Amino acid sequence: MYIAHVNIRIAMSTASINQLCLQIAEFDDESAFGELFKLYYSRLLLFAEALLKRRELAEEAVEDVFLKLWENRKVLTAINNVNYYLLVAVKHKALDYLEKMNRQAVLPLDEVEVEFGDIPVNPENTLISAENIRIIQSIINDLPPRCKLIFRLIKEDGLKYREAAELLNVSVKTVETQMSLALSKIGAGLQTRFPSENRLYNAGGQNK
Numbered sequence: 001m002y003i004a005h006v007n008i009r010i011a012m013s014t015a016s017i018n019q020l021c022l023q024i025a026e027f028d029d030e031s032a033f034g035e036l037f038k039l040y041y042s043r044l045l046l047f048a049e050a051l052l053k054r055r056e057l058a059e060e061a062v063e064d065v066f067l068k069l070w071e072n073r074k075v076l077t078a079i080n081n082v083n084y085y086l087l088v089a090v091k092h093k094a095l096d097y098l099e100k101m102n103r104q105a106v107l108p109l110d111e112v113e114v115e116f117g118d119i120p121v122n123p124e125n126t127l128i129s130a131e132n133i134r135i136i137q138s139i140i141n142d143l144p145p146r147c148k149l150i151f152r153l154i155k156e157d158g159l160k161y162r163e164a165a166e167l168l169n170v171s172v173k174t175v176e177t178q179m180s181l182a183l184s185k186i187g188a189g190l191q192t193r194f195p196s197e198n199r200l201y202n203a204g205g206q207n208k
Contacts (some may be wrong), residue, residue: 021076028073037066040083043157044090050149051094061093084163087153091167132190139189143182150175151182161208176208 017039023032041062048058065086069076079085140148153164154175161179165172 024073025076065089147178150178
C-alpha cells in the first residue's frame with residue numbers, strides 16, 4: 001500500500017523564529033513581538049482552553065504568558081525551543097488558575113477536550129487530496145480526548161514524543177500508544193471512505 005506523507009508543522013522556519021527572538025531581545029522590537037504573538041496565540045489558546053474549559057480564562061492565561069514573556073524578553077535568545085517553552089508556560093499558568101478555582105490541579109487527559117484546527121499541508125510532500133484532508137480533520141476531531149490532544153501536540157505543535165510526555169505528565173510509551181491509535185484510526189477511516197484508492201495517511205511519527 002502506498003503511504004502518502006503529510007507534513008504538519010508551525011508555518012515558519014526555526015531560523016525565522018530565532019530572528020524574531022533576537023529582534024525582541026536585543027532591540028525591544030514591538031513589531032517582532034507582535035509577529036511572535038500572532039504565530040503562537042491561536043495554538044496556545046486551544047491548549048489553554050482544553051485545560052481550563054473556559055474561553056475567557058484561556059485567553060487571560062495566554063495573554064498573561066505573553067505579558068510575562070515581554071517583561072523577560074532579554075532571555076528569549078537563550079530559549080532553544082520557543083514553541084515548547086510557551087506550551088509549558090501556558091500549562092503552568094492554567095494550573096495556577098485551576099488551583100485558584102479550587103479545582104483539581106491536574107486534569108485527567110481523558111477529560112481534556114480540544115478542537116483540531118485546519119491541517120497546513122506542504123503540497124510538495126503530499127499526494128493527499130483536499131477531500132481526504134477534510135476527512136482526516138474530521139477523523140482527528142472524533143478521536144478520544146487524550147488521543148486527540150497528544151496527536152495535536154506532536155503533529156501541529158511539532159513536539160517530540162518526550163516533550164509531549166513531559167508536558168502532559170505521562171510516559172513516552174503512552175504518547176507512542178496514543179499516536180499509533182490515531183494513525184490507525186486515520187488510516188482505517190480513509191480506507192473505509194475510499195476503498196478504491198490505495199493511499200493511507202501517514203503522519204510521519206518520526207519525531208521521537
